[in-house]
Each structure stands twice: as structure tokens, then as C-alpha cells.
Amino acid sequence: MSASEGAINRGLERTQRFEVRTPEGVAFSYRLASPVLRVCAWLIDWMVVAATWSLLATLIGVLNIISADIAGMVATIGYFLLSQGYRIATEWGWRGQTLGKRVMRLRVVDDRGLHLSFSQIVLRNLLRFVDSMPAAYLVGGLAALFSRKAQRLGDIAAGTLVIWVPEEVTPELATVQSGKYNSLRAHLPVVARLRQTVTPAEARIAWQALARRDQMEDAARIRLFAELAAHFKGLTPMPVDVTEGVSDEQFIRNVLDVLYRSER
Amino acid sequence: MIVNLEKFVAQERVEWERLEAMLDKLAKDPWHRLTWDEARELERLYQRASADLARLATFSAEPEARTYLEGLVARGYAEVHGGRRETTRFRPWRWLAQTFPQTFRRRSSPLWLSFWLMIAGVVFGGLAVAFDPDAKDVITPFEHLLMHPSERVAKEESVAGDELAGRKARFSGQLMTHNTRVALTAMALGMTWGVGTLVLMFYNGVILGAVCVDYMLAGETLFLAGWLLPHGIVEIPAILVGGQAGFTLAGALLGRGQSQRLAARLRAVMPDVVTLCFGAGLLLVWAGIVEAFLSQYHAPVLPYSWKIAFGVVEGVALGWYLLRAGRSVKGGAA
Numbered sequence: 019m020s021a022s023e024g025a026i027n028r029g030l031e032r033t034q035r036f037e038v039r040t041p042e043g044v045a046f047s048y049r050l051a052s053p054v055l056r057v058c059a060w061l062i063d064w065m066v067v068a069a070t071w072s073l074l075a076t077l078i079g080v081l082n083i084i085s086a087d088i089a090g091m092v093a094t095i096g097y098f099l100l101s102q103g104y105r106i107a108t109e110w111g112w113r114g115q116t117l118g119k120r121v122m123r124l125r126v127v128d129d130r131g132l133h134l135s136f137s138q139i140v141l142r143n144l145l146r147f148v149d150s151m152p153a154a155y156l157v158g159g160l161a162a163l164f165s166r167k168a169q170r171l172g173d174i175a176a177g178t179l180v181i182w183v184p185e186e187v188t189p190e191l192a193t194v195q196s197g198k199y200n201s202l203r204a205h206l207p208v209v210a211r212l213r214q215t216v217t218p219a220e221a222r223i224a225w226q227a228l229a230r231r232d233q234m235e236d237a238a239r240i241r242l243f244a245e246l247a248a249h250f251k252g253l254t255p256m257p258v259d260v261t262e263g264v265s266d267e268q269f270i271r272n273v274l275d276v277l278y279r280s281e282r
Numbered sequence: 283m284i285v286n287l288e289k290f291v292a293q294e295r296v297e298w299e300r301l302e303a304m305l306d307k308l309a310k311d312p313w314h315r316l317t318w319d320e321a322r323e324l325e326r327l328y329q330r331a332s333a334d335l336a337r338l339a340t341f342s343a344e345p346e347a348r349t350y351l352e353g354l355v356a357r358g359y360a361e362v363h364g365g366r367r368e369t370t371r372f373r374p375w376r377w378l379a380q381t382f383p384q385t386f387r388r389r390s391s392p393l394w395l396s397f398w399l400m401i402a403g404v405v406f407g408g409l410a411v412a413f414d415p416d417a418k419d420v421i422t423p424f425e426h427l428l429m430h431p432s433e434r435v436a437k438e439e440s441v442a443g444d445e446l447a448g449r450k451a452r453f454s455g456q457l458m459t460h461n462t463r464v465a466l467t468a469m470a471l472g473m474t475w476g477v478g479t480l481v482l483m484f485y486n487g488v489i490l491g492a493v494c495v496d497y498m499l500a501g502e503t504l505f506l507a508g509w510l511l512p513h514g515i516v517e518i519p520a521i522l523v524g525g526q527a528g529f530t531l532a533g534a535l536l537g538r539g540q541s542q543r544l545a546a547r548l549r550a551v552m553p554d555v556v557t558l559c560f561g562a563g564l565l566l567v568w569a570g571i572v573e574a575f576l577s578q579y580h581a582p583v584l585p586y587s588w589k590i591a592f593g594v595v596e597g598v599a600l601g602w603y604l605l606r607a608g609r610s611v612k613g614g615a616a
Contacts, residue, residue, distance in 0.1 A: 040359050042332040046352040092450030098459040113309055129545070131356055133364040136372075137556045144559060147463075147470035148478070171473045175531060177549050184349060 036167055036179060038131035046131070048181040050168045051124045053159065056180060062118030067104050071097060102143070109139045119180075129167060129179045133189075138176040145172030200272045201260050209276045211254040221277055224250070224270050231267070243267040291347060294334050298354060301327035305357045318373050328358035357497035380608035382561040385554045387605065392529030403487020408495035410488070422490040438505075438580045446578055454574030458567050461517060463526030463564040469531065470553065476532030483525045490518070508586035511593025513573035516600060520565035527558035555605045565600075572596075 037047040051059075074096060081089035108116040114126035114134050126142070128134050136166060149158030149170045167179055202209055216220030225247055231239055247266035250273050304324050308314055316324065335351040384391070410417040422428055446453060464482075471478025497506035534540075534547040542550070576589065 038356070038359070040332065040355070041363070042329060044332045044336045044355060046335070046356045046359070048356075085451070087448050087451040090449075091455035094452060094455035094459055098462070117345075128360070130360050130361075131305075133360050135553075137553045140556045140559070141552055144466055145470050145473060146475050147467050175473060175548050175554065177545055181579075 036129070036181075040131075048127060048131075048179060050186065051122075051180040051182045055122050055124055055167075055182060056162075059116065059118035059122040059124050060123055063105065063116050064118075066117050067101055067211065068072050068181065070104070071100055074100065105143045106140055108133075109143070110136055114139075116153050123183050125183050126178050127181055129169075129173075133213060134178065138178055142172035142176035142178050145175055147168075148172075180233060198268060198271075202272045203274050205257055205260060208254060208256055208260065212250070212273060215253045216250070216273070216277060220249075221274065222267055224274055228267075228274065240266070243270055246270050288336075290337075294330075295325055297330050298334075298351070301354055305354070307360065308361055309357075318350060324358070325362055328355070328362050331355050331358060332368075356537045371395065377557075377560075378564075381606050382557055382564075383478055383607040385557040386526070386561065389526055389530050389554055389558065392533060394524030395477075395529050399480055399483040399525070400487035400490070400518075400522065403484040403489075404491030404494070405487075406484075407488035407491030408473060410489075411492045411495045412499065414420040418496055420493060421488055423489065427493055427496075431497045431502045431505075435502050435580075439582065441580075441583075444579075446574070450574045454570045457573050461520070461566040461570065462563050465521055465527075465566060466559060468521065468524035469527035469559050469562075472528030472531030472555075473535065474532075475535055476529055479525050479528030482528075483522075486521055496596035498615045504586050507576055507581065507593070508580065508584075508589040512589050512593060512596065513569045515593045515597040516565050516572065517569035519604070520562045520569060523558050523562040523565065527555045527562070530555050530558065538568065 034050055034052075035047045036050055037043045037045050075093065078089055078093050078096060081092060088256060105116050112120065115124070119125060126134060126139070128138065146158070149155055149161070151157045155170070158172070159220050161174065162168045162170045165174065167173075169179065173179060195265055212247075214259075227242055235240065243266040247261075247269045250270070251261065264272070301324075304320070304327065308316075331351060331354050335348070335355050338348050338351060407421055410421060419428060426434070464486075468479050468482045471482060494506060494510075497503065530551050531548075534551045535544070537544060539548050540547055576584070576592065580586070
């Protein structure tokens, strides 16, 4: 990777993540939602409002039996409240998520990492009046494009961010275990060299490959583990009995096993 | 270097799960108040998770564990450092009797700006129609206002029955939603550094001034007062409140004479802006009802004196409410 590419990637990383540093001296970061994800969430919400309204309109239609005038008033006010209040109600009730945001794994959060207040939710949604101008959220889209934290005007005013929330999983080492004999364990110098040379990024790739193995086509899985095994085998010289009769996938399991466990 | 993750996770997992359970409990009930012991336990668990995260960040880049802990620390941080949670449930009566009128008075500068801009618009619109009758066609957006005032008055006063029969409720709903949109747009345009709000306030004033002068020059002042006062006495202040919210927002954006940073300034005005928006909306619900059910009826069906008297009573009540309500309560208007 060239220096300029590195700089670009670092720049992208900076705009895609927002870091909060706590008084305890630790930092956590939010991954900012991409415009595409936000548009998808918006479209889902739009469909939810449309579907809910078609249902409500049918129910309101029953009021015509009593008075068409009253039904008309309820319909006019009802649609206004639904279209304006849906996002406010759901974001308040579901801690920063509408149905669309839930599906797309997005969440509205306070830009200091603190609690999202009701005022913030109301203001960011009321400011859609200006963000949606003149059409298709042009103002909001441009504001988000030029904002360091990808904020539309409503988010800037309310001090909120829309983040993408990756699935929170408790670290599970069972992924690595297969119950089989680990031939690497018999060669402590090899284990030591692997622990010195394998980077966390390399270990993560191997871990992810194991975690997602069942989602892959057989041929693709065999090819992937072959490439990974070749890579790890190339990092340090290995005795023949370490790899002999061991499948590529099992070899990767063995490598991760010795990386993450100091003893058995 | 990668730490012995298995041992580390096994040791700390119980504590992380306890913290997670506490945070889940708090998330499910935003009004839940922690006991002293619970609060101390929450802080201890949060500090421990923070220390674990720092340890992982220093000695390992294992992403799953780190992401999981980051999520926990982020949630814990909001609880521990979030200051006062919204622990009291919303009380409509308190909001109505204290919060809204107090906020209205506290933000007097943007209100006056809103007011004087509308007055400037009224003067401009009035003068335009007085000196150039053709200006009426350009300024007035409503078709029924384009006819000569005397013609309209004659037409309205000749109506024997109820022209709005069977349409009043729907009409009031349309008025409420339309006017609320105007007020909310006036607030939202505050994000254009107040320029949009300024234009909107002035433009509303121009229309008002043009209509008023048109009817006054035609000798229909009594009809005008009887028609506009019952709902206008509430509707116009509500639009002004929308402008007040917009200029409050714009004031925070511009930050003239303020030492705080932009984010802090916006954060400081946010609750007031939201309160003003809801206040304007509430006033416009009332104005919509009055406009549909009262304003559209004219003499001889409803004598102008009654309508004007109703408008005056409303104006006095609204003035008392906005200027006096909630004054005796600590934390009231400056």
C-alpha cells in the first residue's frame, strides 16, 4: 500500500468512526452509519408509516357511520401525528431506533456518549422540515456529506449521531475448539515463533473464517482455508509432523488454539 | 502480543454480565431510580469494565472481546456520567402552567425580533396595497381574499344557512395541521442562521398587513375585526412563538457574545426550542377550532360585537397566561 493510499484510508477511518474518551482514560468508538444504510432505514420507515396509515385509514373510515366530518378531521390530524410522531415515539421508546433503524442495525446516540434526551429526539425529527428541503433530503444529505460526524442539520442541532451497531457477541473460544489433538503443541519453539509473528489482524481473519465457515460454499471454504494455511505455514519453518495429515482448516484451528490459549 | 484470552474472559465474564444486566434493567425503564447500593455497584462494575477495556486495548487487539467491552463501557458511561436522567415523568399540567409560559418569557429577545419582523412585514404589506392596489394580487395567496372586500362582506352576510355544515371538523383539522407546519417550519429555518425564519416572519406580516389595509380602506374594519380577532388573536402569537423558537436556535448557532462552543450552545437552548414548538402547536389547535367553528360565521348569524368581545377575552386570557402564569414558581421567568 502506498503512502497516499494509507493516508486516504486513515482519513476514511477517521470519518467513519467517532471516538469518545472517558474520564477513566479509556476510549470507545462509534461506527458512523453510512448514507446508504440511512436511506434504507428511511425507506423502511416510510413504508411502515404508509402501511400503518392504510390500516388506520380503514379504521377511521368506520367513523363515517357516525359523521363523515368527524372522520375527515380525525384522518387529517391522525396522518399529521403519525407522519411527524412515528419517529419521535419509536426513537424514544426503543432508545434511538425506529423500525427501519432496527432492521438496518442503526441507532441514534448522543454525540458525547451520554443519554439521549427526549428533547434531542424531538428536535432532530422536527428539523426534518428543513433537512428534507427542497426535495429528497438534499439539504440534510449535503450537510451530512460535509459534516465530520456525518450529521444532518437535525443531528447537529440536537447533538446526535446515527451509528451502525455491530452485533454484540460475548467472545466465544468454542469456535476454535474441535476436540482434536493439536500437533503444534508438541513443538513449543514453533508455538513461540507463531505468537511473536502473527499479528492481531491476521489472527482476526483466521478467527472470522472459522466463525463463518458454515455460511460458505464448500469449494470456497476449502480454497479460503488453503490460502490461510499457506500464509501461516509461510510465517515460520515447521516440522513435517505438524502439518502432515492435518487438513488446512484443522491447521488454522490449531494455530488459533496456540495463539489464544497458553496451556491446555 | 495476544493475552491469554480464555483465562481473561473466564475471569471477567461474570462481572461483565452483571453490568450488562444492570444496564438492560435501566434501559427497559428510563424512569428507574437506582438505590444507593445499586448506584455504587454500577459504578464499580463500570470502572472494572473500563479497566478491562484498557487492558485489552494495551495488550491485545482481539476485536470481538474489545467490541463487546466497548459496547458495555459506552452504555455504562452514559449511565455513570450522564448526569441527571429524566427521572420524573412528564406532567402535562406542570408543563402547561409553568414550563411553557416561563420559557416564553425567558426567550424574550427572539420573541421581540419575531414580533418586529412581522410588524415590518405588516407595514410593508399595508403600504404596498394602499399605494398600489395591483400589489394585492401578488401578495395575497388565498383566492377568496382576492375579491373586493365589500363584495365578500355582502356575500358572507347574505348567507342564510350554515355554509360549513358537515365540513367544520375537517376544516378545523386542516387549519390546525397547516398552521402547525408553518410554525414548525419557522422553527426549523432557524438552522439557516435565522435567515429563513426572518423571511417567513416578514412574509406572514406582509400578507396580514395587505389583507388588513385592504379591508380597512374598503370601510370593512368591523367585518375584519369580527372575522380575524377570534382566531387571529391566538394564531398570530403562535406563529410568533414558532419564529421565537427559530431565532432561539439561530442565536445559538451564531453564538454572538457567548463563550461556549457551538455544541454546548445548541444543547443549552434545545429544551426551550422544543417547549416553544409544542406550545405553538397547542395554541394552533385552539385557533383551528375557533377559526372553523366561530370565525367563519358573520352577522346577522353571529353579531360582530360578540365575535370581537370573544376575541378580546381570548387575548386578555392568552396575555395573562403567557405573561403571568408560573411566575410564583421558583425558576420562573427572568
